[in-house]
Amino acid sequence: MTKKQAIKRKVKEPEPTNEQSSASEPSDNEEDDDLLQAVKDPGEDTTDDEGIDQEYQSDSSEDLEFESDEEGNYLGRKANNEAEGDAEEDEDDDEEEDEDSDEASEDNDDAEEEKPSSSMTAAVQTKVEPIIQIIPRDPSKPEYEDSDTSDEEDIRNTVGNIPMHWYDEYKHIGYDWDAKKIVKPPKGDQIDDFLRKIEDPNFWRTVKDPQTGQEVLLTDEDIALIKRVNSGRIPNAEHDEYAPWIEWFTSEVEKMPIKNVPDHKRSFLPSVSEKKKVSRMVHALKMGWMKTTEEVEREKQKKRGPKFYMLWETDTGRESMRRIHDPVSAPKRDLPGHAESYNPPPEYLFDEKETKEWLKQKDEPHKRKLHFMPQKFKSLREVPAYSRYLRERFLRCLDLYLCPRAKRVKLNIDAEYLIPKLPSPRDLQPFPTVESLVYRGHTDLVRSVSVEPKGEYMASGSDDKTVKIWEIATGRCIRTIETNDVVRCVAWCPNAKLSIIAVATGSRLLLINPKVGDKLLIKKTDDLLAASPSLDVIDNERIKTAVQWSNAEPEEQEKGVRVVITHFKPIRQVTWHGRGDYLATVMPEGANRSALIHQLSKRRSQIPFSKSKGLIQCVLFHPVKPCFFVATQHNIRIYDLVKQELIKKLLTNSKWISGMSIHPKGDNLLVSTYDKKMLWFDLDLSTKPYQTMRLHRNAVRSVAFHLRYPLFASGSDDQAVIVSHGMVYNDLLQNPLIVPLKKLQTHEKRDEFGVLDVSWHPVQPWVFSTGADCTIRLYT
């Protein structure tokens, strides 16, 4: 009964409108195919069931898709199937009989079979069901059918999709839903089959359901369907191939447009939103957020593909190229010596002692002089195989194994590159290059030299207690002024309108008229110094005990001394203010009164500091501003003389300052130290040295800036005068350029002293140096 029902359903299937499609079961297919095959040649004697089964199974996979396509049609029809089942059964029977009679007559079949669906598989499958009747089908569960798919296996037998011949040896063929064995129907032998073939008129349409082992009788409809399929016609007999064509859409091309409205302008413009979308996608592609299908595919491929990795990371292409272009060469071996010869001269052969020693070092073979024992053979033929060959090969391999794979790149920096690019000294001319004149006359070391502002004469002070006035151009000593004590410092008044030299000798500061140059000026200066202004300001006690002003004694007047300023301690340094009215003296032993400022016109002295911040070494007036530089042993303090306050403190980071010189523009200060250094301070830049120069090999005693040329010079105990180019630019952003130019070393060494003082000619690029060898030298 179910068989009929199934067939019925099948028949109706292609017509969705027809509610009668049963499709209670999403048919399984494999078997259908199998059956089909079997049915193709119905005349064939299928004695060998197994073979057929196998064949079906092997083919089964091909049909899967086909079924699934059809599947949708079955859904939702099941409810009716059952109701109609019985009635249809009868019809089927009739049909079967009909078909028997006229197999060949397809015309009838077509009519009767009424369009078997394209899925013949389903049809076949349903046929099996009624025979076994073992499936506990619950027709009231349409949802089960809904969810079911046609490619699901036939579930009447629960063994699943296995080769059924596994059950060949058993009496059952599987298990039903209640876990009961599905017993194979009794199988007759070949004689039985033969008899059935003769006797049973339906034998030809009997097929075996491999799933249940039951025999199934194909209905006439089935047969008709099969026939139609075999003959390549449309399986559904009801399908009218020649039904009139309904032209839902006309094929005629109209001459006139249906609507006469022209396209909107907008339609010609590229879509903005599309463009945005595309650009977004392009951007996403670019950024790697989105991937093209190809890329995705490739990635998948990669994921799926076999994974290998290099055991040695360096075994890459690059490494192999490196081996070609930049091979790590094997260590170079010494050439073999005589000892390695097969027939060495006898002196190379070990004597007993050597042998003993060689053997003794067995445990530490690296200490041996030779790693082998020289042996003598009569001929090369007799040399045995090298016994250590294998071992050495092995060691070599170990070496290679441990050989560094990565080559260390040696940092190869050209030394020239590190040297700052300085202009050639040739381009920085003029500067002094040769010693031109030697001024001889002093009998002890010359401490100090100072040049007249016009540049015709100079004054020098020496330990022989004299001051000498020289004519620069000829080297002629014009005058010698004797003093009572060692002359520590001389300073020519920078004011060209005055003819005064300040001489620090012992604890007295002498103001001397050198009586050279313009006679009128000499006279004027004399007049100026002779008249002592009335002291309207009474000095306090502190100053009075420190300094006394007085006119020179007549015998000193003869020598040119005009004014004597007696200090309470030895004076070490004297320096003029640029205008020539003020001068400052330094008494290192003066404690808190070690620096003094004297005013010439008023004959007054001041003590600028009430406290001493250290041992004052030297002082200096700023050339432009009312500033005062005070160098103690370690630091330099800059004071504002008007506001009477500390402006800045320069940190030299040196042990002992010997001297300083200020650039004529007033923004740069040079400091010399006894620890061989010269420090260049850019006062605008920082309180730390802009540059530290270690040009000298011994204590630097003196530095000096040229007033006009961008030059400075330094004198040191190593007897050298070093001339350097020191260009200060008006552009504040440009740092000073410092280029050492020339080392002038002509002074002789005496008692560990070399050059004691350097001083520039005020107009010419000439430098004077005084030395411990009692001379003053001029370099031009």
Add this chain to the structure above:
Amino acid sequence: MEAENGEGQVQVHLKTKQEHYAVPDVPYAIDGSVSTTELNIFLNALLQSKGAEGVDFDFLVFDEYLRGRLCDHLREKAISFEDAIDIEYVERFPAPEPQDCLLHDDWVSAVKACGKWILTGCYDNTINIWTNKGKHKLTIPGHTAPIKAVDWISMDDENGRFVSTSQDQTAMLWQWNIASNAVECVSVCKGHERGVDSVCVSPDAQRFATGSWDTMLKIWSAGLDDTSEGTAKRVKESGVRTPKMTLQGHRESISAVQWMDATTLVTGSWDHTLKVWDLQLEGIKTEISTNKSIFDASYSKLNRLIVTASADKNLRLYDARTNQGSVVRNTYLGHNAWVQTVMWSNTEEFLFVSGSYDTQNKLWDCRSPKAPLYDLLGHGEKVLDIDWSNPKYIVSGGADNTVRVFKSGKATIENMETK
């Protein structure tokens, strides 16, 4: 290859401007390695036919004296050995001979010769007059500071007049009666504010110019009377003369003054410039900037070139006629120290003498920049001034308190001839 070693042959034409030494103008192939000695022998052999006895020649190859091998000279000038080379030969200037040593009490900073008289200025503030035979005629005190320069104004049989300048900021005009050997100070020229370093009397002897450390150039009248107003008597009474003209322009001391002609002056200064002044314009005509301080400059009327001395051992040759800034025509290397003084010969176009702090005087030919013709040795100290006004005598004063007199070679020969 051969030429590189100086072994190659060079074709030469021997030429001369001295007609009596002329040789036929035929090319001679001579060895490239010859020097002056060989050429001299060769030339003398040629001249022997003419009856001239051994004469020393110097050879000019491309306007420069041959010193050393001919091939080296050519290579240096980058001249092909293939060309025929013109060699001009001149009779070698005979070596000057030291003749006398005039002892002074102090450094001699100024010397000037005129005829047989030598005028010297000394650091002991005196002026001395000597004969060229070494006889001291007169010591003239007067200045209060070292004399820096002296110059003769005029000289005749009875009277000689001269001017001296000193560091005492004055120039003094003197008249010297030769017969009575008496000297009188005609006038004191006051006006400079510092030492007067240089003086030069104009060719017409009417004026003289002084250069000073106060950077001024002053022109004074050199006449006995102060021309403009007052009698000679009055001048004598006052004894003071004021400058006729003051020219300002230099920034440093004027170290050298020389008249180029009656109205043109050239000055050299420590401010690294040479200036040519036009007195009619009362201003600067030309300025030559150099890069060294000029200690002395000398102008030659014969070749119109200026030679300067400076601290860097070199003498430099300038041409005031080119107005294209600093054009150093030539540099003469040879001195070992500061060159203090230099002077052209009055008669020989190419010769000049120089004195330096390396105690040497040198006689130069301006065509021979590499080496001087002769070194005039004798001084034991710095040479402060040199003079060759009298073509027969080269006179130099130095810091060894002496004046050395060298008899110029020409004079020697002439003397011999006259004998």
